Amino acid sequence: MKDNNALVLALPKGRVYEDFIPVLQESKFAIKDDPKKSRKMLLDTKHPLVKVLIIRGWDVPTYITSGAAHLGVVGKDILMEKKEEEFVELADLSLGKCRLSLAGYDDVLSGSSRLKIATKYPNSSIKFMNSIGIQAEIIYLNGAQEIAPMLGLSDAIIDLVDTGKTLEENGLKEIKIIADISTRLIANKASIKTKSTIINEMMEALK
Numbered sequence: 001m002k003d004n005n006a007l008v009l010a011l012p013k014g015r016v017y018e019d020f021i022p023v024l025q026e027s028k029f030a031i032k033d034d035p036k037k038s039r040k041m042l043l044d045t046k047h048p049l050v051k052v053l054i055i056r057g058w059d060v061p062t063y064i065t066s067g068a069a070h071l072g073v074v075g076k077d078i079l080m081e082k083k084e085e086e087f088v089e090l091a092d093l094s095l096g097k098c099r100l101s102l103a104g105y106d107d108v109l110s111g112s113s114r115l116k117i118a119t120k121y122p123n124s125s126i127k128f129m130n131s132i133g134i135q136a137e138i139i140y141l142n143g144a145q146e147i148a149p150m151l152g153l154s155d156a157i158i159d160l161v162d163t164g165k166t167l168e169e170n171g172l173k174e175i176k177i178i179a180d181i182s183t184r185l186i187a188n189k190a191s192i193k194t195k196s197t198i199i200n201e202m203m204e205a206l207k
């Protein structure tokens with residue numbers, strides 16, 4: 001059962017989780033169970049008033065906005081797709097650094113007034129394409145965007161690039177960096193006031 005006085009920290013599964021868990025486990029908010037083995041979704045920590053919620057990254061802003069969770073760790077790429085007023089960004093954790101980029105075959109931008117863009121970031125994509133005066137037709141894909149141009153599903157992609165290996169192995173070039181991405185700590189607006197002491201303690205410990 002959830003203790004109503006507890007602070008719930010929402011963590012996403014996947015790459016952000018792998019980066020963040022070592023930081024958390026060295027703090028006084030370490031998860032009690034082995035985080036790699038447990039299938040529990042709401043976990044106790046060494047601090048009696050802090051629990052950790054394990055969910056999908058795309059769901060972190062939803063939990064924070066509603067107040068079901070109070071603090072969240074999430075990639076800037078996801079936050080850019082959400083309305084900023086729904087949460088407060090407290091800190092850049094400087095983890096999970098990568099970039100959101102437009103990629104395709106050579107010169108896909110020159111001479112085009114309209115392009116089909118495969119992406120899971122429709123809002124950021126439309127905003128960027130508008131800014132360079134090209135109309136975007138969004139092909140929403142949940143992953144593996146890099147294969148879409150080769151099979152004729154899209155002209156280009158907008159996706160995260162880290163080492164560039166996925167682009168290279170699928171015959172694509174990084175054409176334009178749209179934004180630098182990293183992992184952020186976000187908070188529910190009301191919780192910043194009602195749980196300020198414990199939030200400040202956590203920010204100090206997770207720096």
Ligand code: PRP
Pocket residue numbers: 015142143144145146159160161162163164165166167
């Ligand atoms: C991400 C991203 C790219 C890849 C980039 O996918 O969507 O496909 O990593 O990394 P690279 O530049 O080092 O090759 P991820 O593996 O996280 O899976 P996803 O498609 O489910 O997001």
